[in-house]
Amino acid sequence: MKKSIDWSKLILVGLIVAMSIIATCVNPRFASADNLLGIARQIAAPGVLAIGMTFVILTGGIDLSAGYGITLGAIVMGLLFNHTGNPWLSMLGAVVAGGILGLVNGLLVSKLKVIPFISTLATMSIAQGILNVIALGSKFFLKHEVFTTIAVGDVFGTGFPLCTLIFLIVFAVGEVILRCTTLGRYVYAIGSSEKNTKLAGINTGRYKMMVYIICGLTMGIAAIIMACRISQVTQESGGNTYLMDCIAAVIIGGTAIEGGKGDMVGTLLGVIFLGVISSLLVFLSIPTIAQQCFKGLVIVMALLMNYFSKRLKEKEDVRARARIFPQV
Amino acid sequence: MKRIAAIALSLSLLLVTLAGCSNPSGGGSTNTPSADPSASIPSTGSPEGAKKIGLVQINTTNSYYVGASEAFHKGAEDFGYELDEQFAENSLEEEISIIENFIELGYDMIIADPQDAEALEDVFQKGRDAGVIMVSLRSPMANADYNCLINHYNGFYGSAVACFEALGGEGKVLLMQGQVGHEASDSRTEAFYDVLELYPNIELLDTQPCDWDPAKAVNIVDSWLAKYEQIDAILCETDGATPAVVNAVENAGRLDEILIAGNDGEKECLEYMVDGKVVSEAFFCSQRDGYHCMAYADAILRGVEVEKTVYLPLYACCSEEIQDLITANQPDTWDIIGGCTPEEALAMVADYSSEFVGMYG
Numbered sequence: 001m002k003k004s005i006d007w008s009k010l011i012l013v014g015l016i017v018a019m020s021i022i023a024t025c026v027n028p029r030f031a032s033a034d035n036l037l038g039i040a041r042q043i044a045a046p047g048v049l050a051i052g053m054t055f056v057i058l059t060g061g062i063d064l065s066a067g068y069g070i071t072l073g074a075i076v077m078g079l080l081f082n083h084t085g086n087p088w089l090s091m092l093g094a095v096v097a098g099g100i101l102g103l104v105n106g107l108l109v110s111k112l113k114v115i116p117f118i119s120t121l122a123t124m125s126i127a128q129g130i131l132n133v134i135a136l137g138s139k140f141f142l143k144h145e146v147f148t149t150i151a152v153g154d155v156f157g158t159g160f161p162l163c164t165l166i167f168l169i170v171f172a173v174g175e176v177i178l179r180c181t182t183l184g185r186y187v188y189a190i191g192s193s194e195k196n197t198k199l200a201g202i203n204t205g206r207y208k209m210m211v212y213i214i215c216g217l218t219m220g221i222a223a224i225i226m227a228c229r230i231s232q233v234t235q236e237s238g239g240n241t242y243l244m245d246c247i248a249a250v251i252i253g254g255t256a257i258e259g260g261k262g263d264m265v266g267t268l269l270g271v272i273f274l275g276v277i278s279s280l281l282v283f284l285s286i287p288t289i290a291q292q293c294f295k296g297l298v299i300v301m302a303l304l305m306n307y308f309s310k311r312l313k314e315k316e317d318v319r320a321r322a323r324i325f326p327q328v
Numbered sequence: 329m330k331r332i333a334a335i336a337l338s339l340s341l342l343l344v345t346l347a348g349c350s351n352p353s354g355g356g357s358t359n360t361p362s363a364d365p366s367a368s369i370p371s372t373g374s375p376e377g378a379k380k381i382g383l384v385q386i387n388t389t390n391s392y393y394v395g396a397s398e399a400f401h402k403g404a405e406d407f408g409y410e411l412d413e414q415f416a417e418n419s420l421e422e423e424i425s426i427i428e429n430f431i432e433l434g435y436d437m438i439i440a441d442p443q444d445a446e447a448l449e450d451v452f453q454k455g456r457d458a459g460v461i462m463v464s465l466r467s468p469m470a471n472a473d474y475n476c477l478i479n480h481y482n483g484f485y486g487s488a489v490a491c492f493e494a495l496g497g498e499g500k501v502l503l504m505q506g507q508v509g510h511e512a513s514d515s516r517t518e519a520f521y522d523v524l525e526l527y528p529n530i531e532l533l534d535t536q537p538c539d540w541d542p543a544k545a546v547n548i549v550d551s552w553l554a555k556y557e558q559i560d561a562i563l564c565e566t567d568g569a570t571p572a573v574v575n576a577v578e579n580a581g582r583l584d585e586i587l588i589a590g591n592d593g594e595k596e597c598l599e600y601m602v603d604g605k606v607v608s609e610a611f612f613c614s615q616r617d618g619y620h621c622m623a624y625a626d627a628i629l630r631g632v633e634v635e636k637t638v639y640l641p642l643y644a645c646c647s648e649e650i651q652d653l654i655t656a657n658q659p660d661t662w663d664i665i666g667g668c669t670p671e672e673a674l675a676m677v678a679d680y681s682s683e684f685v686g687m688y689g
Contacts, residue, residue: 029555038551136394287537
């Protein structure tokens with residue numbers, strides 16, 4: 001059987017190229033190395049979070065605590081750095097904080113069988129409450145060579161941003177897990193049909209827990225990149241803006257909201273797409289307040305694209321079956 | 329076994345939620361006056377027969393309100409009042425409920441920072457009818473007994489004039505707004521455009537709102553730095569974003585060519601001014617705001633005759649050289665705002681109370 005064309009990805013690549021051409025025509029500096037590397041830096045933190053969110057959405061779940069999870073990770077990082085002055089310990093703290101939040105989400109969803117929307121909404125509130133207690137409205141400054149290197153450093157003097165490399169490493173690890181491991185196979189299986197997967201003897205609870213922990217760990221890594229870039233953290237850093245961006249990137253990238261379909265490449269394209277839009281709007285001097293409306297519209301368009309892409313694929317499958325079984 | 333684990337997990341989550349939402353001082357909503365999380369929360373002095381003041385601020389997540397809170401508590405202790413502080417956590421309904429509770433509790437005075445002046449009119453009237461002195465903080469209310477305000481327009485006016493004088497009256501500038509539709513941000517933007525009219529050789533390249541989010545501010549600045557070959561100044565309407573903007577420009581290696589102006593006069597930005605990274609600030613500072621209001625409240629409660637509306641004294645914080653330029657070229661600026669150097673501002677931050685003791689009699 002001929003492999004069907006992934007129209008949604010092709011359309012996405014086309015849109016990215018088209019928007020870049022438009023922006024370059026308006027202002028040639030859009031295509032400059034400075035701007036492209038700037039976009040690469042901007043997409044690093046939401047991109048890392050989107051990788052984790054892809055796992056969750058592939059299983060048919062959602063993690064609404066992701067935005068405040070980043071804030072929690074960043075505040076823990078700030079607190080630890082404030083007390084110890086050790087950048088590595090503080091970054092480890094951010095990842096651990098994210099991982100613990102992911103673990104709690106995983107336990108709620110897999111063991112207590114709470115639906116992900118409700119459980120992660122609850123953990124989002126818990127994260128906010130914990131922030132109120134530990135942060136006390138304070139601002140933490142992150143002044144250290146290590147943080148500056150992560151924020152603006154490049155890879156071996158090539159000019160390629162280090163934070164973007166971190167994002168690509170997380171992407172590569174996510175892709176390997178999805179494609180080459182049992183966890184990856186079961187993530188798709190659970191998203192396609194959790195009931196049938198369970199009937200096949202798979203411990204779906206365990207794998208669902210793992211995906212939420214992965215998402216939590218990516219919250220911690222995203223928190224590190226975000227905190228290093230802004231070099232300060234407060235309770236207002238991160239939050240639901242990051243949540244909206246990462247869900248948008250995952251959906252735009254072709255991952256089905258009901259689960260079972262999607263991949264990391266799509267998420268990567270979705271992240272790049274949103275990064276290009278953000279930069280484009282500034283280059284066109286469109287206020288960033290329009291961005292939320294624009295992103296919402298883009299999500300709707302992406303859902304429509306997914307729908308039509310699915311219909312096209314179904315038609316192709318029917319034609320292919322008709323060729324193989326002409327009399328049926 | 330699984331059931332026991334599930335019950336244990338649910339109970340521990342419930343405990344964590346309660347711990348997160350509880351007020352450590354036992355007074356209802358979170359009461360977090362200290363900027364240093366390791367410092368203990370100061371208790372208000374509560375001598376016998378002390379008058380009681382209820383205070384409502386908007387949230388505990390913004391470091392400005394937390395800084396002001398610290399000063400409110402210090403002021404209550406210094407002046408001998410019992411202060412009950414609550415936070416509305418950005419909820420208008422919650423703010424109305426808190427004020428109604430304060431009225432029921434029979435407080436002598438209620439100070440509230442209204443999220444929406446019109447929506448709070450009824451509850452303010454209810455307080456006045458009950459004989460409670462109602463004070464509106466930071467935003468004016470027509471039916472408040474007293475208004476203790478910040479003139480956001482004047483503050484940013486001074487900062488913008490100082491910045492443009494530092495540019496020699498010409499150059500290309502960018503404006504980072506706080507949040508479109510927010511009263512303070514809109515006032516500052518209005519001031520910016522009025523100042524812009526005074527300098528025909530200053531060109532505005534672009535304005536973008538950062539929604540008080542430093543992460544958004546960094547992304548916007550990154551795009552600006554890529555888009556514009558020549559940028560002479562970036563004016564920020566909030567010091568929530570100013571340090572992030574300074575770092576973004578510095579990391580791009582363009583801090584030598586781009587001046588940065590801020591608003592609020594937070595300590596970190598004043599220190600940046602001493603280092604030469606920020607050229608001007610609208611200096612008011614959250615602690616001065618809180619203590620000033622307490623000094624005003626004290627005068628009212630002692631029966632001193634005071635103006636119905638007062639403003640926190642503001643300063644255009646800039647170097648003496650820039651102050652001289654303002655005197656020479658825009659002397660009218662000093663009619664609406666004072667001037668101070670960053671070192672003087674830092675001294676005022678370190679001792680924010682002395683300035684206001686006895687200010688209102």
